[in-house]
Structures are given as C-alpha cells and as structure tokens.
Amino acid sequence: MSYRYKIILPWLALLLSFTSLFLSSWILISAPNMFLLPLGVGAPEVSPWLFISNLLSLLVAFLCIYKHQLKRVACIFSLIGLLICGSVLIKIAPTQMQMAKAMKQGLGENYLAQIPPQVSAKMQTHPFFLVNSFRGIPLGKIRHKTGIIFATPAGVHLNMEVYQPPEVGKYPALVVIYGGAWQSGNPGANPEFNQYMAARGYTVFAIDYRHAPKYRFPAQLHDVLTALNFIRQHAAEYEADPENMVILGRSSGAHLAMLAAYQPDAPPIRAVVSYYGPVNLTEGYNTPPRPDPINTRAVLKALIGGSPQELAQKYETASPINYVIRPLPPTLLVYGSRDHLVEARYGRQMYERLHNSGETAILLEIPWAEHAFDAVFNGVSNQLALYYTERFLAWAFFNR
Template sequence: MLRFLLILLLLLISLLAVFPAPEYHLWILAVIVTGFPYIFIGICIVFLMIQTKSKYQKAGNLTAIVALILFLSPVFRAYLVAVKLPENLEAVFGKKTVNLPDHPLKTPFSFLAMFSGIGGKAVSPQTFTYKTYPEISLQIDFYAVKTASKQPCVVVVHGGSWSGGDDKQLPGLNSYLARRGYQVASIDYRLAPEYKSTQALEDVQNAITYLKANAEKLQIDTNNFVLLGRSAGAQLALLAAYTFKNNGIKGVVDFYGPADMVFGYFVPSNPMVLDSHKVMEAYLGATYQQAKNRYKASSPILHVNAQSVPTLMIHGKNDVLVSYQHSVRLKQKLDSLGVKNYLLTLPWATHGCDYNLNGPGGQLSTYTVERFLHVVTSK
C-alpha cells in the first residue's frame, strides 16, 4: 500500500512536466521536474523494480509507467525542438550559426549531456564597484577571458521581480560564455521598492559606461556589447537595448522577460503563484491607472523600431510568472518591422527553464545563445 501511495504521489508530481504549476511552491517543484527529469525518471525505475505481493502491485506498476512517461516528456520534446533548431537559426541568421569552431555542444540537446555536463571548470569572477551612491555601492562580477586582444562583452542583468537577486545569480552560463571567448559582466542594480524603474535602467547605463571606461584593462571590444537578462532583468536588458544610443550594443537576449508592461498589468499572473500587480506597482511606483505613461515608457515593445538590434527570446509555454505571450507579442512586433529575431519556444518549460545548464531547457538555450552571440558580434 505504501509503495502505491508513493507512486501515486510521483504521478501527481509528474503532471508538472506537462501542465502549468497552480501555486508558487509547485512552480519551484516544476523547475526541478523539468530541469532535472533524470532524477524522477530514476525514481520511477526503482519503484518498477520493487516487487511486492500487495494487491496494489499491478496498479502501482501501471501508475509508475504513466509517471515515467510524463517525466520523460521534457526529454522527448527537447529532441523535437533540437531537430529543427539549427535549420531555424540558419534561416534567420545565416550559415554562421551552424558550425562554430571547437564547439563543445555538437547537437542542441543530448540526453547523455544531462549527466556529463555541457560546461567545464567554473570561472572565478573578479568583483568591481562600478557606481557608488551615499547609501549603496553597485558591483559587477566580471568573468574574464585570458586574451591578448579585446573581445565582445555580454552584460548580464539578473532577475528577481526587480526587488531581489544580485550579480551572482545563475553563474553557470557566465562561466560557459567566458570559456567560449566572451568577456561577461554580471551587474547589480538598485532594487524596488526603494528604487524605481528609471533608476534601475540608469544603473544598466552606468555599468556600460564603467565597462567602456575600463575597456583597456578588461580587454573589452566596446563596439560589441550584447545585453542578456532574465525575467525582470530581461525587461531592463530589452529596454536598454532599444533605447540606449551609440553604446555599441549589437544584440539582446531575453530570457522569459515581460516585454509589455501594460499587457502584463492587465493579464496578471495567477496570484497563488505571484502577485504581479504588487510587483509591478512596487517597481513603477503606482498602479497603471495612476501612471499610464510610466508603464508605457517601461514597455520594451513600445520602443521597438526598424533600427532595433537583433533579439533572441527564450520562453517556456508553461511559464506561470511571465506569460509566454510577452515573447510572442514582441516577436510579432519585431517581425512587422523587419528586425532580425528568434523565439526559442520550449513547450514543456516554466519560468527559470535554464536553471540547470545541463537540463533540456539549459542545453537548448545555451546552444542558441552562443550561436546568436557569434552572429551579432561578428566574432
């Protein structure tokens, strides 16, 4: 009986690999289920190997098989995305996206790579203070490339609902890109509710100014910046990429970011997962009705024009914090203006799909990000 009840619990958990999480803690569990599916696959196999004389044995076996299939679904679906990914990228960005020299990822996704890993030795960052205010100092974690020549620089803007997080968030991709020849600067910025949207955006500008001023020491090619943001940080990265002029910004990478703050206010998240009204009001300092122009000014989609930089969007369809429709709408706007862009859609994935660099979402996004960087920086 106990075996059957545990297997039934596994089946309920496996539903998070297919359906959106209905509650905050279940969203966290969904990140684990879809980012580390092999753990749950292994548990299912162990239960199937356990034989008992219970009358629930057959029912338990059948339930475990169904759970196993659901836990495997992110893997199968990742392969379906991977099959067409090189061709799709080539169609948008050209042949330079296909064959990269000495590339560790031979294919967009590999089941074995979930165990062996796609990364390597972690790069230890240097920490610099790029801006000091009377009440706070802002830092950059700089993942340096040992090189005799200046290299493109990826500026990483962390997520955290504009009120949390820091420059040490999800360092795996930073190390990976540094090993692949990019200088990577992961930045702090002032956080809500004490500070508002314009101040956070100002900090992104200050960080770029600092990197340009120290380009000789840090070996940065100041004509080759790419902004990369996650969630709330993606909103800042997109807004900076579309509004900063003459900063050498060649592209922007948007990981599941809110591209339209007006749309986001009127199509909020499930309040059991995230009170998005509260989050946006803390960041912008008012409700939409009180400050309509502020919401519009903070919406990257409303700043897109025909001269906007190439854009890479990465989003899971089961995202319960930032609707997948943000990226769909942004893509439609970019397409209508002839701006090069690509939306990597992960049908099974939720918010934080790249949490595990070796997981299905992590492998596919890393493969895509590197090829995008290779093209837009002419590296």
C-alpha cells in the first residue's frame, strides 16, 4: 500500500464512521425545522440499513486505521451508532405484541376468524420481514386510472386516481386522502400503498381537495364529501361496491377522513383509518409541539382563517374529537410516539373519547416513529402499520 493511501484511508474510515453515526443520531434527535425533518422521519425507518452501515464502518475502522487515537474515535462513533439503531430493532417484537393486543381488544379475540380465507391469503404473513426492509414490500399487479375529474368548485378541477385489482369484478371501495398541512399534495401521493391495497382486492380511490390558505375550511371537507358522493354514483363504472366503503387519510387527510366519516349526513361508511391525524385543532393551536418544525399555529390560521380566540366555533366544528356524540364508524388510529407535527397524545385523546363512548376504536402507537413514517413504504414502522391496517380493513369490509 502506498504512503498516500496510508494517509487517506484512516481519514476516509473515520468519515464513514462519523457519517453513519450522524444519520443514526436522527433516530433520537427531534428535527427543529422542515428542512431537517426528512432525517428525523427516515432514520428510524431505515434502521436496519443504518445498523449494517455502522457495523461496516466499525470493521473498516478496525482494519484501516493505524493511528491509535483515530481508531478509538472511529470505533466509538460506530459503536454508538450501533446502539442507537439497535434501540429501534429490539423494540419491534414488543411493539408488535402490543399492537396485536390492541387489535383484539378493539375488534374481539376472534376477529381474524371473521376474515374470509381468500382475503387472508393475500395479506402479509408477519408484521415485520427484515428482508423486506432491503428488497421492498411486494406490491402486485393492478389497473391504474388517472386524471378523473369529479368536481370543479370555484373553477378548480378536482381529480382522483383509481387503483383496481387486475381482474374485472366488484370490490370494496377504499378512499384515500393525502396529507400536506391542508396546503399541498395531490392524489398521486403514496402510490405504493394504493397499489398494494388494490392488488389485495380493493378498488382504491385517491382523491383531491382544495388547499388553504386560498380556500378556507370547510371547503376541504365539502370536497371530500363531494368525492364520496361521486364515487357512490359512479361505483359500477369503477367496479366498486358503494355500500362497502372505508376512508383512510394521512395527517391533514386523516383529519378530513374522520370529519367526513363522522358527519350526520355522511354516506354509509364502514370504517375510518387515521394515520397521525389532527383531532383537536383548538388544543393543537394553544399547545403546539416542541420543537415545532411546521409552525403549527401558522398552518391552522391558514386553514381556519384566524386563531381559536377569534374563531372558537369554527375550530370546534373542524375538530373530529367534538363529533363523538353519536354512533360512529369503527376507527383505527395510528400514531408515532415521536411525532412532532401531530403529537401522539392526540391519538390517545381520540381513542379515550371513542372508547369511553362505547365506539369501536383501536390505537396503534409506534414508539420510535415520527410524522409521516409511512413515507418509507418498506420501513420498519410502515411494515407494522400495514400489517394491522390491512387486517382492520378486511375486518371492516367483510365483517357482517
């Protein structure tokens, strides 16, 4: 080995150890702004990759660094990174057990027996496959239609995308609403999830809505209800069962999903799924998270048009937790304990309100997960969430 490489290699090995530790540290660090939030979201989800990266950097440091001080520093970096990543991996099994318990408490000990065998056969067989973290989750063949305009309120063309099973038939309808702080996003979001569900035997409708601040609440809710009515009217065209419909949303989309499903005059909805959805906008404004990367108060003002002190009634109307006063569809709530946009405490509040009112409700909380954890479709958190979400959906669609 030349003298040049003897000089460069130790520093490259140190850089590798530092980089692996830096990326792993975001499993523990809370992102202070939106620019850094992807690191906080992604790091725990790719913890198997980071574990291997830290392991390799430890090996490289041990073999390639000859100076004692540099070797010690690099090895310490790598060992700390391994411990951080391992803190996620060792929690997978107990978290899965807690989720299984929550499902049985909410739906009954024998809820899986109510799912038809031909439906169960298409679902994931285990909550977490390590190999899927590296190769991805198999999706399956589907049919996909885009650019379907379902309404034009105030001259705004609202469209939807439809994901259908590969064979012609009549399938349960899953309506999916994207997130984006009510200000951004489109129906093309989360295509892997939509394709996955369509391949499992559902017609998936990914719908659009108008954005704040140009369009204030309740414009977004009106658009979702319009989409639901459009789907019911055109169900036969898209091979969907209008009497067998579930709504699923993420973040602001989950907020709209709950509001739409809980309306007194809502079309028949068999269940609603909320991935980290806001439920109490007044409390969200008054006690924003710390850190607050999205600037919660500014986002809520853009949606509602002012503060709760100025528009108290409008905030109450826009908060799903205030609708738990009559029979409601079964609700699945999925939150990350480390969410710094919509804190998990709101999921717990919603679950308690529903449970105490005698409603069917399930809360699945993932200890290491940040907001939008399922953006990494084959990530650790989404594998767990997907496993139980598809079982909840199958129970809701086929339980009679």
